[in-house]
Amino acid sequence: MGLDDRKLAVLRAIVEDYVSTQEPVGSKALVERHQLGVSPATVRNDMAVLEEEGYIRQPHTSAGRVPTDRGYRLFVDRLSRVKPLSPAERRAIERFLVGAVDLDDVVHRTVRLLAQLTRQVAVVQYPSLARSSVRHLELVPISTTRLMLVMIADTGRVEQRLVELPGPVPADDVTDLRRLVNEKLAGARLSDTPPLVQALVEEALPKLRPTMTTLATVLLETLVERHEERIALAGTANLTRGGLLDFQGSLRPILEALEEEVVLLKLIGETEPSTTRVLIGDENEFDNLRAASVVSTGYGPGATIVGGLGVLGPTRMDYPGNIATVRAVARYVGELLAQN
Amino acid sequence: MGLDDRKLAVLRAIVEDYVSTQEPVGSKALVERHQLGVSPATVRNDMAVLEEEGYIRQPHTSAGRVPTDRGYRLFVDRLSRVKPLSPAERRAIERFLVGAVDLDDVVHRTVRLLAQLTRQVAVVQYPSLARSSVRHLELVPISTTRLMLVMIADTGRVEQRLVELPGPVPADDVTDLRRLVNEKLAGARLSDTPPLVQALVEEALPKLRPTMTTLATVLLETLVERHEERIALAGTANLTRGGLLDFQGSLRPILEALEEEVVLLKLIGETEPSTTRVLIGDENEFDNLRAASVVSTGYGPGATIVGGLGVLGPTRMDYPGNIATVRAVARYVGELLAQN
DNA sequence: TCCTGGCACTCGACTGTAACGAGTGCCAGT
DNA sequence: ACTGGCACTCGTTACAGTCGAGTGCCAGGA
Numbered sequence: 130m131g132l133d134d135r136k137l138a139v140l141r142a143i144v145e146d147y148v149s150t151q152e153p154v155g156s157k158a159l160v161e162r163h164q165l166g167v168s169p170a171t172v173r174n175d176m177a178v179l180e181e182e183g184y185i186r187q188p189h190t191s192a193g194r195v196p197t198d199r200g201y202r203l204f205v206d207r208l209s210r211v212k213p214l215s216p217a218e219r220r221a222i223e224r225f226l227v228g229a230v231d232l233d234d235v236v237h238r239t240v241r242l243l244a245q246l247t248r249q250v251a252v253v254q255y256p257s258l259a260r261s262s263v264r265h266l267e268l269v270p271i272s273t274t275r276l277m278l279v280m281i282a283d284t285g286r287v288e289q290r291l292v293e294l295p296g297p298v299p300a301d302d303v304t305d306l307r308r309l310v311n312e313k314l315a316g317a318r319l320s321d322t323p324p325l326v327q328a329l330v331e332e333a334l335p336k337l338r339p340t341m342t343t344l345a346t347v348l349l350e351t352l353v354e355r356h357e358e359r360i361a362l363a364g365t366a367n368l369t370r371g372g373l374l375d376f377q378g379s380l381r382p383i384l385e386a387l388e389e390e391v392v393l394l395k396l397i398g399e400t401e402p403s404t405t406r407v408l409i410g411d412e413n414e415f416d417n418l419r420a421a422s423v424v425s426t427g428y429g430p431g432a433t434i435v436g437g438l439g440v441l442g443p444t445r446m447d448y449p450g451n452i453a454t455v456r457a458v459a460r461y462v463g464e465l466l467a468q469n
Numbered sequence: 470m471g472l473d474d475r476k477l478a479v480l481r482a483i484v485e486d487y488v489s490t491q492e493p494v495g496s497k498a499l500v501e502r503h504q505l506g507v508s509p510a511t512v513r514n515d516m517a518v519l520e521e522e523g524y525i526r527q528p529h530t531s532a533g534r535v536p537t538d539r540g541y542r543l544f545v546d547r548l549s550r551v552k553p554l555s556p557a558e559r560r561a562i563e564r565f566l567v568g569a570v571d572l573d574d575v576v577h578r579t580v581r582l583l584a585q586l587t588r589q590v591a592v593v594q595y596p597s598l599a600r601s602s603v604r605h606l607e608l609v610p611i612s613t614t615r616l617m618l619v620m621i622a623d624t625g626r627v628e629q630r631l632v633e634l635p636g637p638v639p640a641d642d643v644t645d646l647r648r649l650v651n652e653k654l655a656g657a658r659l660s661d662t663p664p665l666v667q668a669l670v671e672e673a674l675p676k677l678r679p680t681m682t683t684l685a686t687v688l689l690e691t692l693v694e695r696h697e698e699r700i701a702l703a704g705t706a707n708l709t710r711g712g713l714l715d716f717q718g719s720l721r722p723i724l725e726a727l728e729e730e731v732v733l734l735k736l737i738g739e740t741e742p743s744t745t746r747v748l749i750g751d752e753n754e755f756d757n758l759r760a761a762s763v764v765s766t767g768y769g770p771g772a773t774i775v776g777g778l779g780v781l782g783p784t785r786m787d788y789p790g791n792i793a794t795v796r797a798v799a800r801y802v803g804e805l806l807a808q809n
Numbered sequence: 810t811c812c813t814g815g816c817a818c819t820c821g822a823c824t825g826t827a828a829c830g831a832g833t834g835c836c837a838g839t
Numbered sequence: 840a841c842t843g844g845c846a847c848t849c850g851t852t853a854c855a856g857t858c859g860a861g862t863g864c865c866a867g868g869a
Contacts, residue, residue, distance in 0.1 A: 156832075171840085171842070173832085187832090189832095189849065190848050191851095192832070192833095193832065231629075269621060279607065287627075289571075291625070363728060366720075369720055379709060380720065384709065508814075513863075516862090529819090531819055531861055532820085813866105815864100819862075819863100821858105822859090823857085824856085827852105827855105828851105829852080835844105835846090837843095839841085
């Protein structure tokens, strides 16, 4: 396809104008607002080509042009540079994140910060258990037949779970169990624990065997199988900006998708490439989100990645700005985690 | 004000029809759909009176009548009986709540259940710390100068917090601290802890004094001051039912309000009367929610109340049905908590 | 005294027509 | 290869007219 430099410039101009005005942009307005150095008629010819190639389209015959998902894609890949953050934004990020005392606190502040800076819906995944290691396991007797199991991960996450024991267990045995469990599991990556837990049961003294078996079941459930992942969300009210024009008039599918943790995890949790990922409109695998775009990236202390974060908004969003913000926030959060 | 039985019957009919059809209801339609035993003209006279008294109003001159907030209030207080739950609903509640392993689990299941049954936005407050007692405090050494403080409440809530110690503390001292803290605080209501914590510091051995002081600060922050309350939310997508007619076309203020924990707590957290509370439209103290109604109640094991739960929706909602559901769910959750 | 049928009236919803104008595609000329 | 000009499309807006649901009021009857 023959897209020369000017045609690309036209596409860029269309995207920028449409994102900021939210109205279809015509050839005349384009040459007025950008120094393209050619006449509207020429721009129209270029537009015709861009439309033929599927980068823009006309909502109605007598209206201007609007970028398609494919047009945004080209824009993001080749026509935009990452916008540097304004000093005000930088300051906001720093100020927002100091004083966090808790992992919960960090995550909550982060998600609100992201929502505020981007004016989109923000999503932050808690540090993934799968990518964490066990720092310590604590067993707290609640009654003679009940224990509270508390797992503290190196990422700061704390999970707890009530354990119903098969029979009464004396305090000394609890101490033994605690020691055994920690000797075996402390320091291990959560994803590596199943065989270790198995070994624990097999090596346990006959006296402790039944209790350990129960404990092992709960351990596996808590550490590996169950609600492994947590998510924080903020800024849903931002969906209502752009007065019903975005999302073709109905927020319903979006709101539904946002309530499904599984969906959100898919969106921001796939962090293999460790670079910023942009999903535009129907590139998204969920039908409910085919009118939305997602900008996401991984975060973590140093170079490692323990979770994902990102923003979700209309396809008509400020990609360069949002990409810059998401990256910057991820970096700051990573630094914060590294300090602990 | 002279509202005889028939006028009340007319009001009831208007509310019921409007709630189910979502359209202003006229005198003719009313007599057709209800056995009022009088003619449309008579109903019109009654309507005129009801309108004068502020219970109904006309959106336009040539339209039917619509209940006002005041009309709904009268309906709820005097004209409706609590709808018994359908067997299907009963079954749904029971099935939904068995198998919950965790307080987190219970709360999440409850909030989703409520949202599903009422088709409104559901809100559930975690058992309030202020109404809980300390079951156990655990101190887990993370490094020589860091402890993880874990508080387990009798309601099942678990709070944790990282403590930065002023200097290295040997393991034996941690054991002592743990014992001291538990001796003093275990069993105490959280709201009663401040003086006890103070006493802990004063009675501590000189050797432990600095550490205990730091610990005390964090304890007070964690137990009393900070994010004492937590909230779970579900069903926001239900706001989009009734296609923009409810909430005068903009979900924005509602979504904004739902993001403020403080607002939600005010809505469902004030559980003094222990009976079901209904807030209709502008009875609500938050401007953002003047187009919404809230049905809420307290829940807890036995007769005690440890938190609140409820639903939020358009003023045009099925009050009798929602009240019944909210009550039933609260009772079941209470029973569930009592078992632990 | 209260209810009812009848009737004029209001006013939003809908329909059809016309003018307007933003924007386009195409073509001939440079 | 670009440009100015021009005819054309079609959504938007304004306006007028009709329709009908629903009302308020009144006179007559139980």
